Amino acid sequence: MDSNVLASYQLVFQTDKGTVYQCDRTNRLILSFWGTNTPLSARDFSQFRRMVQTVNIHQMALSTEAADEVEIFTLPRLDRCYVLTLCEILHLRELLNGAVFTLELNSILRECGCSTLSNQD
Amino acid sequence: MKDLERLRTLIKEPVELVLNQQIQMELISSSKYLAMAGWCDRNGYDNSAGFFYKQSEEERNHAMKLFHYLCDQGATAYTPEVPAVTQEFDSLRAVFETVLEQEIAVTDSINRIIGVCRREGDYATEELLKWYVKEQVEEEYIARRCLELIDQIPADQVYYLDTKLASVTYDKNPFENE
Ligand SMILES: [Fe+2]
Ligand SMILES: [Fe+2]
Numbered sequence: 645m646d647s648n649v650l651a652s653y654q655l656v657f658q659t660d661k662g663t664v665y666q667c668d669r670t671n672r673l674i675l676s677f678w679g680t681n682t683p684l685s686a687r688d689f690s691q692f693r694r695m696v697q698t699v700n701i702h703q704m705a706l707s708t709e710a711a712d713e714v715e716i717f718t719l720p721r722l723d724r725c726y727v728l729t730l731c732e733i734l735h736l737r738e739l740l741n742g743a744v745f746t747l748e749l750n751s752i753l754r755e756c757g758c759s760t761l762s763n764q765d
Numbered sequence: 766m767k768d769l770e771r772l773r774t775l776i777k778e779p780v781e782l783v784l785n786q787q788i789q790m791e792l793i794s795s796s797k798y799l800a801m802a803g804w805c806d807r808n809g810y811d812n813s814a815g816f817f818y819k820q821s822e823e824e825r826n827h828a829m830k831l832f833h834y835l836c837d838q839g840a841t842a843y844t845p846e847v848p849a850v851t852q853e854f855d856s857l858r859a860v861f862e863t864v865l866e867q868e869i870a871v872t873d874s875i876n877r878i879i880g881v882c883r884r885e886g887d888y889a890t891e892e893l894l895k896w897y898v899k900e901q902v903e904e905e906y907i908a909r910r911c912l913e914l915i916d917q918i919p920a921d922q923v924y925y926l927d928t929k930l931a932s933v934t935y936d937k938n939p940f941e942n943e
Contacts, residue, residue, distance in 0.1 A: 654766055668767045686769040690778070691841070747770060754768045755886070761766045 774839030789845030812931030
């Protein structure tokens, strides 16, 4: 864990390109990708994931237009954006899908009345 | 680890998805009925036109009920795309045949959503959808009854047919006043 990651951050999912943490103190999911840490509410996280999921990567792959080489993702409620190439979008999808898998598992455990995931386990 | 998604909303993603699709379907129904109202109006079926104007409003209300439910419960409702619908029909019978087909498609869709609710253990949304199940029993009944009337009433009694069609109701819906 690098030094700017707070102690309250719990690891949700990690790839060699990025990490998703959850902070139970602030109820935020933290997307750590492309050298930036972006805290997102559950709603903004799912909206952002939808954006990343629905971008037409086939068009990006087949097109020769300069405008199709990158896709711009504006982060909800933040004056920041990611400008990503096709390859980076695929990395981001892998990261977000992995994170959702962990979050859903945590949800299922809670529904069953089992103890939820934690860093201590 | 807190379940942030559950804290945000009662509605799970697969249910949110199918409810948004249903909103679109209801608004497409609304648009189809408005086109039918226009066709009836142009062709002198004043009473049937009135019936379809009202029906178009009702379908919009069906969509809005789901739209508000999603918003109220912390999920996201999306304003859907409504594609172009048929504006011209061969006959009044063709209009009502389209109605019955559309209502059957809606009933099937509601049933599928209830299947999703059960799979996801979402009993609240299932409860809400019971209203739609009841509504569809009524809508299918009315469409079938109208087609019967078209068959029963001689073709030259246009005014009588138009009046009868617009007055069809389902008074003895067994699901009402349980
Ligand atoms: Fe409807
Ligand atoms: Fe209907």
